[in-house]
Amino acid sequence: MSDFSPARILKGVGGQYVLAGSDGTTGVASARGLFRKDGLTPTPGDFVEAIPSGDPDVPWRILTILPRKNELVRPTIANLDSLIITLSATDPAPDFQLADKLLTVCWLNQIEPILCITKTDLLNNQAESIEQAYRPSGVTIVRTNPEDTSSHDFLRRLLIGRVVSFAGQSGVGKSTLLNQLFGVAKMETGAVSDRIGRGRHTTRHVELFPFSGGYLADTPGFTSLELSEFGVTGTDLEIGYPEIQTIADHCRFTGCRHLGELGCAIDRATIDPGRLARYRQFRTELDRIKPYNQSRSQTQPQSPSQPRGRTRR
Numbered sequence: 249m250s251d252f253s254p255a256r257i258l259k260g261v262g263g264q265y266v267l268a269g270s271d272g273t274t275g276v277a278s279a280r281g282l283f284r285k286d287g288l289t290p291t292p293g294d295f296v297e298a299i300p301s302g303d304p305d306v307p308w309r310i311l312t313i314l315p316r317k318n319e320l321v322r323p324t325i326a327n328l329d330s331l332i333i334t335l336s337a338t339d340p341a342p343d344f345q346l347a348d349k350l351l352t353v354c355w356l357n358q359i360e361p362i363l364c365i366t367k368t369d370l371l372n373n374q375a376e377s378i379e380q381a382y383r384p385s386g387v388t389i390v391r392t393n394p395e396d397t398s399s400h401d402f403l404r405r406l407l408i409g410r411v412v413s414f415a416g417q418s419g420v421g422k423s424t425l426l427n428q429l430f431g432v433a434k435m436e437t438g439a440v441s442d443r444i445g446r447g448r449h450t451t452r453h454v455e456l457f458p459f460s461g462g463y464l465a466d467t468p469g470f471t472s473l474e475l476s477e478f479g480v481t482g483t484d485l486e487i488g489y490p491e492i493q494t495i496a497d498h499c500r501f502t503g504c505r506h507l508g509e510l511g512c513a514i515d516r517a518t519i520d521p522g523r524l525a526r527y528r529q530f531r532t533e534l535d536r537i538k539p540y541n542q543s544r545s546q547t548q549p550q551s552p553s554q555p556r557g558r559t560r561r
Contacts, residue, residue, distance in 0.1 A: 252267060252269055252273070252275060252277075252298040252299070252300075252308050253296070253297040253298060253299075254269075254270065254295045254296065254297060254314060255267040255268060255269045255270075255275075255277075255295070255296055255297075255298055255308075256268050256293065256294065256295055256296075256327075256456070256463075257290055257291065257292050257293065257294045257296060257456075258274070258292060258455060258456040258457075258463070259292060259453065259454070259455040259456065260290060260291070260292060260453070260454075261453055263278060263279070264276055264277070264278060264306060265277045265278070265279065265290055265310065267296070267298060267308060267310075268458070272458075275298075275307055275308045276305075276306050276307065276308065277296075277298050277301070277306065277307075277308035277309060277310050278301065278303075278306050278308075278309055278310070279309070279310040280309065280310065280311060283310075283313070288313060289324075290310055290313060291319065291324055291325060291326045292324070292325050292326070292454045292455065292456055292465065293316075293319075293325045293326035293327040293328065293411060293456065293463075293465070294313050294314070294316065294326045294327065295313075295314040295327065296310045296311075296312060296313050296314060297310070297311050297312040297314065298310050298311060299311060317358070318357040318358060318359055319357075320353065320357070320359075320413075320478075321477055321478060322473055322477065323413060323415055323454050323465070323467035323468065324454055325413050325454050325465055325467070327411055328357075328359045328411055328412070328413055329359070329360065329410040329411045329412060329462070330359060330360040330361070330362060330406070330407070330410055330411075330412045330413075331350065331354050331359050331360075331361050331362070331412070331413050331414075331415055332361075332362045332364050332403075332412060332413070332414045332415070333347055333350045333351065333354075333361055333362065333363050333364065333415055333416055334364045334366055334414060334415070334416030334417070334420045334421065334422050334425070335347055335363065335364070335365050335366070335378060335416065335417075335420065336365075336366050336367050336417070336419070336420040336421065337365050337366065337367045337368045337370065337373035337374050337375040337378065337391075338367050338370045338371075338372060338373040338374065339367065339370070339419075340417055340418075340419050340420065342374060342378060343416075343417050344381075344522055344523075344526065345526055346416065346417065346472070346473055347363065347382075347416075348488065348489075348523065348526050348527075348530070349473050349474075349475050349488075349530070350415055350416075350473070351363075351385065351387060351488050352475060352480060352484070352485060352487065352488025352489075352530075353475070353478050353480070353488075355487050355488055355490075356478070356480065356484055356487055356488070357478075360388075361387050361388070362387070362388045362389075362390060362403075362406065363382055363387050363388065363389045363390070364389075364390050364391075364392060364403070364414075364425070365378055365379065365389065365390070365391045365392065366392050366393070366420050366421040366424075366425060367393060367420070367421060368391045368392065368393045368396070369393035369394070369395060369396070370393075375391050379391070380520070381520040381522055381523060382520075382523075384490075384491040384519070384520065385489065385490050385491050385523075386490050386491075388406070390402060390403060392421075392425060394424065394428065400425075400428050400429055403425075403429060404429060404460065407429075407459060407460055407462060407464065408460045408461055408462065409460065409461040409462045410462040411456070411462050411463045411465070412459075412462065412463070412464055412465065413454075413464075413465035413467055414426065414464075414465065414466060414467060415467055418468075422466065422467075423466060426457075426464060426466055429459070429464065430457070430459070430464075453468065454466070454467050454468070475530060475534060476534065476537055480534065481534055481537075482505070482531050482534040482535040485527065485530055485531050485534060486506075488527075489523065489527050491519055491520075491523070492506060492514060492519065492524070492527060495513050495514060495517045495519075496513070496514075498513035499511060499512050499513045499514070500512070500513075505531055505535070506527070506528070506531070507528055507531060507532065
């Protein structure tokens with residue numbers, strides 16, 4: 249075979265990348281040094297052009313990263329169709345700020361979000377209140393637990409032929425759920441630390457696994473994310489809160505920020521108080537950032553991406 253193009257990056261560790269060709273062939277590749285000079289980093293999910301390297305240990309060399317339809321900097325992954333945002337119903341305590349930020353990033357980048365509430369079999373769980381809070385946003389919501397095979401079947405149907413990543417706190421059960429979807433133990437799992445109240449980082453890098461004609465990605469857990477990392481501005485933020493966006497046209501003044509201005513329709517609407525409080529916190533923080541400090545060139549590395557979308561899917 250004279251080339252390996254286009255191939256998709258499944259994993260990158262220590263400067264070496266596992267590629268998968270369109271025919272299912274896999275191989276290990278290195279990348280041109282020019283990528284680093286140009287501020288580019290080959291990323292799981294990328295489509296690339298590669299040629300034989302002549303090195304039997306690393307037989308392929310990535311020459312070009314093809315244009316991306318989207319990319320995330322945390323988790324670092326490209327060309328996603330959907331992101332499954334995991335929230336634990338009980339332990340660790342659900343991080344609603346992280347969930348809201350990930351929803352915003354998804355809708356800004358034309359990635360379909362799915363909110364997955366895990367551990368719903370445990371006592372004193374918050375699954376019902378979580379679903380009530382997020383249902384008005386229009387996001388698809390799935391409740392899961394290790395014994396609920398119907399929810400696993402529902403997720404499998406959603407994932408056919410798509411590139412999908414999991415994201416969320418450590419310890420919410422992402423790797424466990426992936427194992428259940430595959431039906432085999434593909435991921436290392438770990439318990440939640442009693443001392444720090446969050447999960448141990450059992451996933452150490454992003455990796456894509458073939459699944460139902462597409463790919464499922466496991467990602468490292470994390471506990472914080474800044475919207476400015478993704479170039480989100482205060483004006484953009486409303487897209488992450490569709491229940492606010494649909495009411496905004498009724499505000500008295502164009503350009504209302506929904507922070508308590510005269511004639512703001514939000515104060516007369518029924519919106520989950522937590523969602524509204526987080527919107528106002530994020531809006532206030534983002535509006536303090538000077539535009540020149542929030543340019544994409546400073547919040548994300550240069551990349552071959554297409555311009556990101558500005559409308560919901």
